[in-house]
Amino acid sequence: MENYTKIKWSDYNKEIPDDHYFYLRSCIRQTFFPGSENVFIDILRNILKKDIYDEAKQTTCTGIGYHSDIVTLDTIQTVIARQFALMTEKGYENVVISCVTSFGIYNETMHIWQHHPEQEEKIREYLRKATGREFKKPVSMSHSSDVIYKFRDEIAKRMKYPLVDKKTGEPLKIVDHIGCHYAKIFPETGIGGAEFPKVLTGIIKSWGGQIVDYPERRHCCGFGFRQYIIKGSRGYSLTNSKKKFDSMEPYEPDAIVCNCPGCAMFMDKWQYVIYETQGKKYSKTGNGIPVLTYEELAALVLGYDPWKIGLQMHQVDVTPLLDKMGIEYDKEYYIEQRKKLAIV
Amino acid sequence: MKHVVIIGGGIAGLTVASQLCNSNCKVTIIEKSNRLGGNLSNYTYLFPDFSKVEDVLKGYIEKVNSSDIRVIYHTEIHKVKREKDKFILESIDNVRINADAVVVATGYKVFDATIKEEFGYKIFDNVITSVDLENMIKENKIITSKGEKPSRVAFIHCVGSRDAKVGNLYCSRVCCITAIKQAIEVKKLLPDVEIFCFYIDLRLYGSNFDNIYLTAQRDYRIQFIRGRLSETSEKQDKTLLIKAEDTLSGRPLQMHVDMIVLMVGIEPNNFAQYMKNENYLHLDENGFIKQKNVHLERNITLEEGVFLAGTCIGPMSVGETVDHSKAAAFEVLKYLSRN
Numbered sequence: 001m002e003n004y005t006k007i008k009w010s011d012y013n014k015e016i017p018d019d020h021y022f023y024l025r026s027c028i029r030q031t032f033f034p035g036s037e038n039v040f041i042d043i044l045r046n047i048l049k050k051d052i053y054d055e056a057k058q059t060t061c062t063g064i065g066y067h068s069d070i071v072t073l074d075t076i077q078t079v080i081a082r083q084f085a086l087m088t089e090k091g092y093e094n095v096v097i098s099c100v101t102s103f104g105i106y107n108e109t110m111h112i113w114q115h116h117p118e119q120e121e122k123i124r125e126y127l128r129k130a131t132g133r134e135f136k137k138p139v140s141m142s143h144s145s146d147v148i149y150k151f152r153d154e155i156a157k158r159m160k161y162p163l164v165d166k167k168t169g170e171p172l173k174i175v176d177h178i179g180c181h182y183a184k185i186f187p188e189t190g191i192g193g194a195e196f197p198k199v200l201t202g203i204i205k206s207w208g209g210q211i212v213d214y215p216e217r218r219h220c221c222g223f224g225f226r227q228y229i230i231k232g233s234r235g236y237s238l239t240n241s242k243k244k245f246d247s248m249e250p251y252e253p254d255a256i257v258c259n260c261p262g263c264a265m266f267m268d269k270w271q272y273v274i275y276e277t278q279g280k281k282y283s284k285t286g287n288g289i290p291v292l293t294y295e296e297l298a299a300l301v302l303g304y305d306p307w308k309i310g311l312q313m314h315q316v317d318v319t320p321l322l323d324k325m326g327i328e329y330d331k332e333y334y335i336e337q338r339k340k341l342a343i344v
Numbered sequence: 345m346k347h348v349v350i351i352g353g354g355i356a357g358l359t360v361a362s363q364l365c366n367s368n369c370k371v372t373i374i375e376k377s378n379r380l381g382g383n384l385s386n387y388t389y390l391f392p393d394f395s396k397v398e399d400v401l402k403g404y405i406e407k408v409n410s411s412d413i414r415v416i417y418h419t420e421i422h423k424v425k426r427e428k429d430k431f432i433l434e435s436i437d438n439v440r441i442n443a444d445a446v447v448v449a450t451g452y453k454v455f456d457a458t459i460k461e462e463f464g465y466k467i468f469d470n471v472i473t474s475v476d477l478e479n480m481i482k483e484n485k486i487i488t489s490k491g492e493k494p495s496r497v498a499f500i501h502c503v504g505s506r507d508a509k510v511g512n513l514y515c516s517r518v519c520c521i522t523a524i525k526q527a528i529e530v531k532k533l534l535p536d537v538e539i540f541c542f543y544i545d546l547r548l549y550g551s552n553f554d555n556i557y558l559t560a561q562r563d564y565r566i567q568f569i570r571g572r573l574s575e576t577s578e579k580q581d582k583t584l585l586i587k588a589e590d591t592l593s594g595r596p597l598q599m600h601v602d603m604i605v606l607m608v609g610i611e612p613n614n615f616a617q618y619m620k621n622e623n624y625l626h627l628d629e630n631g632f633i634k635q636k637n638v639h640l641e642r643n644i645t646l647e648e649g650v651f652l653a654g655t656c657i658g659p660m661s662v663g664e665t666v667d668h669s670k671a672a673a674f675e676v677l678k679y680l681s682r683n
Contacts, residue, residue: 007459008456008458008459009459009461010458010461193461195461195462195575196461196467213578214577215577215578215579215585216577217577218462218575218577250580251580
């Protein structure tokens with residue numbers, strides 16, 4: 001058997017490079033969480049003083065098409081190869097991937113090439129014919145939440161608003177939700193393995209929060225491609241999310257933090273659908289549970305203006321969380337923006 | 345007088361020692377802990393007849409104590425080498441012992457259930473192993489972390505056995521019948537408890553094991569569900585939510601229980617790894633010490649003068665261990681008479 005089968009995952013850590021990242025963006029995150037990727041780059045460049053390259057010529061990884069059987073395996077590998085070629089041309093060797101779906105696909109591609117070198121050769125030939133490009137494989141592949149995890153203590157040192165209830169001094173109760181493709185495909189690609197990845201819990205603890213360990217913690221958020229893309233199956237997606245909300249509700253979480261675009265989107269939006277269809281809101285205040293990305297959480301604790309990182313775009317109102325943390329914000333601007341965006 | 349050194353003071357080592365003690369050779373048992381009995385001492389009753397472990401061990405231990413057999417405690421052998429016709433055994437603490445023949449009776453260790461994180465051992469309070477349950481049975485005190493009697497208990501078979509994900513492809517053989525034995529014991533102590541056993545398939549190889557299985561269902565109302573556990577979660581009140589698949593009905597299931605017992609499998613002991621590191625004894629594909637011939641020479645290693653007794657060659661019951669160890673003693677005597 002392969003060696004990693006005997007790994008004690010709770011002790012497992014993966015190597016995350018210290019500097020010089022080639023950033024690979026998500027295709028959907030800028031729509032739903034428009035500030036997340038930009039603030040990630042800003043934190044790395046301007047606060048942590050790291051080198052991160054944001055390539056304008058990059059494309060989607062075509063992961064949604066691949067998981068929907070529209071894009072073939074050869075095609076998606078060629079797209080990945082092109083991204084690697086862009087990285088090679090700019091002299092980088094550490095990729096940082098913003099999306100968990102993409103992260104799974106990049107790892108799957110590398111895995112295929114490791115076990116089937118003839119496939120890698122074929123893809124190299126396809127890329128050559130299509131674009132004339134050559135590529136080197138990256139030395140390391142990290143998810144951008146891995147990078148935030150790596151620098152969690154540096155961020156904690158510069159923290160303005162810890163994950164603490166300003167009035168009571170109690171730690172905020174935070175639900176962590178890890179995207180399935182982060183480590184469930186290849187456990188060794190996730191910090192702490194597949195079952196209890198530490199990537200978000202490590203961040204939350206470092207910034208003063210308390211982890212909520214609820215029964216359906218490891219259940220899928222409901223994003224599953226075949227569930228939400230096929231309209232007839234969309235009820236499954238909603239059911240999965242509802243199952244999680246029902247399970248976490250008794251713990252009265254202050255926020256949910258996700259590292260996957262789909263999870264963050266669905267856990268945010270489905271709360272609205274559940275309210276509209278069933279009149280149910282998952283918090284005592286009648287607000288719902290705010291859903292944040294890890295970059296947004298990092299930005300909040302570092303003192304970024306919530307509206308400059310796009311929190312007004314969230315379905316669930318984040319202001320109760322901001323109030324608890326003691327973050328000051330422009331309330332009128334927020335109300336005006338919500339009206340403009342027609343967010344209920 | 346020839347000197348036979350037995351590595352391990354469990355039931356296998358004790359059996360070999362008892363067989364050799366009146367045979368005109370000097371016998372030494374080297375035991376890594378501070379007591380004789382090995383893994384067997386962790387148990388209270390034995391399948392299939394619920395006889396007491398202390399009754400099984402008592403005779404052997406008395407025999408060893410009343411004979412010339414020397415027992416060296418707190419000594420773990422990690423090197424064996426041959427110099428001409430003698431063996432030199434070396435402990436981790438650099439104690440050296442000479443021998444004319446060596447019997448490896450190092451037994452087994454149980455699978456470390458923390459590796460199966462999804463089952464929640466050492467993460468959730470009320471997830472215990474079959475070894476932990478034996479301690480509770482020994483103390484006649486089966487309680488949850490809150491000090492209450494559990495009303496629903498799930499036994500999970502094959503934890504660390506027949507599981508490619510943890511690198512153990514083999515069956516540990518005795519866990520199915522041990523689970524049934526323990527389930528009956530729990531039911532005897534707590535008659536109102538509901539018990540569910542989750543199994544892949546029940547490997548009840550002994551001639552009377554199926555009778556115990558039927559007794560468990562008929563007389564003790566223990567329920568058997570064919571399906572592996574997927575994952576465990578803890579609720580606020582410290583009870584557990586388990587997800588599994590009932591493969592007979594072909595449906596996923598969720599269940600709330602107060603306690604989970606993980607039937608941890610048998611793994612090769614550290615001695616096997618030491619031998620592998622020293623490139624001295626060969627190991628089989630599962631990491632147990634390799635026998636010269638799996639049909640005809642089950643006590644003999646590829647190294648002449650080094651013999652095998654008990655579960656160092658793979659999982660086996662107490663009865664089988666005793667048989668195997670008696671055969672090992674016979675092989676030792678044959679070897680000594682030739683040399």
